[in-house]
């Protein structure tokens with residue numbers, strides 16, 4: 170727990186502060202200043218250089234540093250300082266072309282592959298593997314032989330050849346960020362992909378990208394100098410640093426000093442890029458993502474219309490590896506109704522909620538069933554279009570659903586702007602109103618997620634869910650992580666908002682105390698099946714399934730003084746290990762051979778009260794429950 174809090178704190182350190190602190194260190198200031206000096210000297214060379222880079226002074230060839238030639242002259246009496254400044258224009262421009270190419274080819278493709286996943290990612294991995302197998306230098310020599318005179322093309326080719334390495338890094342970082350709960354939350358809220366990438370993915374991967382790019386920039390300078398040294402670079406009389414080194418090498422026995430200026434300038438430039446990368450790495454340390462992916466679903470057309478807000482019929486959900494985790498699930502929620510989906514851990518409650526939002530784990534899909542929302546059959550489009558606007562989600566871990574690097578006001582405001590548009594002032598007003606609606610003070614807008622308590626974070630999550638004015642809110646264990654007092658406050662808040670806005674709520678929980686205090690109707694789920702459903706009052710007084718009866722028997726609030734709480738023997742079987750027929754049969758005291766012989770049909774012994782039990786008559790009246 171402590172580690173988790175520390176993780177949140179570390180992740181929540183304000184990025185602006187971290188960057189400013191990192192860039193104030195000498196190891197960042199000095200390289201930055203040096204690179205700025207190089208760029209300024211090169212760009213302003215026509216104004217600042219003391220001589221023309223090609224003006225020969227044959228009376229002063231191979232001269233050492235003097236007042237007239239600060240860095241001396243070369244074999245043709247040309248001023249070394251002037252040639253260094255003009256040479257920087259070519260060398261730095263070439264490095265910039267390589268960097269831009271790498272960023273466009275490597276970063277863009279890496280983000281696309283990591284974010285989109287699926288076939289694009291597979292194709293990307295294949296192409297990157299092929300490109301990585303190509304020897305860079307050999308290929309570059311071939312390019313030089315073909316288009317050697319077009320230095321820009323050569324540099325673009327170099328950029329393309331070295332970009333797969335960066336693309337792989339970017340893909341990995343994006344893949345990790347994509348699995349963060351707050352990215353899933355942003356998708357639930359209906360943010361378009363480009364906005365999610367810009368707001369949540371790019372800031373998180375910027376650190377590793379800048380580190381890689383700074384190292385590549387140094388590498389590009391070195392390769393450019395190498396090519397010039399070999400005579401493949403910009404042709405004389407235009408100076409380049411590599412060409413100056415080559416000329417200095419040819420007269421090293423007569424004037425060794427000539428090697429010093431271009432060698433030192435180039436070496437320090439490469440070192441500066443490396444140090445800058447280190448500073449950025451330090452500035453971005455402490456960001457470690459968590460997993461949680463998603464996939465689309467397929468639905469069949471609804472057989473009959475339904476007046477309910479949400480109607481699921483015969484839903485089957487299969488996860489990666491072909492594991493069926495939800496089977497033949499039927500569920501209805503009326504407009505403005507509060508319904509519970511209750512059951513032990515591992516029964517498939519959360520997966521059902523995620524199927525409704527089309528947010529299943531990678532490899533998961535709805536493999537059978539139909540889905541109708543507000544009279545609309547979603548067989549063709551799936552529920553994705555409803556996310557955020559018509560259906561919203563709040564989860565058990567609200568802090569993880571908030572982006573740690575942005576203040577709350579910005580995160581809520583982003584959704585308000587998306588849903589309602591309008592001026593900055595109106596977005597701000599709506600944002601503050603939403604915070605007030607969930608009983609939070611306005612100053613929370615300036616806070617970061619790690620500065621909130623669990624209850625406050627859950628209120629923020631509720632405010633974000635409300636931004637789209639949804640008709641249905643799926644609340645997945647919204648109070649499990651909170652203490653009893655805060656739990657009651659959050660439930661009271663949900664109840665008030667539900668009454669004020671006429672919003673339906675599907676409350677996923679294993680806590681019967683929450684079900685009884687908050688919901689009118691409940692569905693009881695066991696091992697992928699809905700085993701019983703009906704009004705909460707009836708379920709409490711006359712359970713029609715032994716599983717519901719067992720759960721109620723374990724409720725401390727129903728225990729009689731002097732009696733022991735009852736517990737259901739055994740545990741929920743894993744998907745794939747479900748028994749045939751009734752999934753509960755091995756744990757059931759009423760089980761007979763017929764229970765395991767064939768799938769148990771759903772029957773409706775009382776109006777609106779359904780059960781998947783052959784022996785429900787033996788439970789009717791709650792005799793056993795009260796015995």
Ligand SMILES: Nc1ncnc2c1ncn2[C@@H]1O[C@H](COP(=O)(O)OP(=O)(O)OP(=O)(O)O)[C@@H](O)[C@H]1O
Pocket residue numbers: 488494512513514515516517518519520521530679743744
């Ligand atoms: N991301 C996932 N990858 C693989 N299997 C999963 C994943 N999420 C859930 N499952 C499996 O699906 C089944 C149902 O899980 P689900 O989370 O829906 O249960 P639950 O009833 O909501 O329990 P809990 O209250 O503990 O979340 C479990 O067997 C679980 O192991």
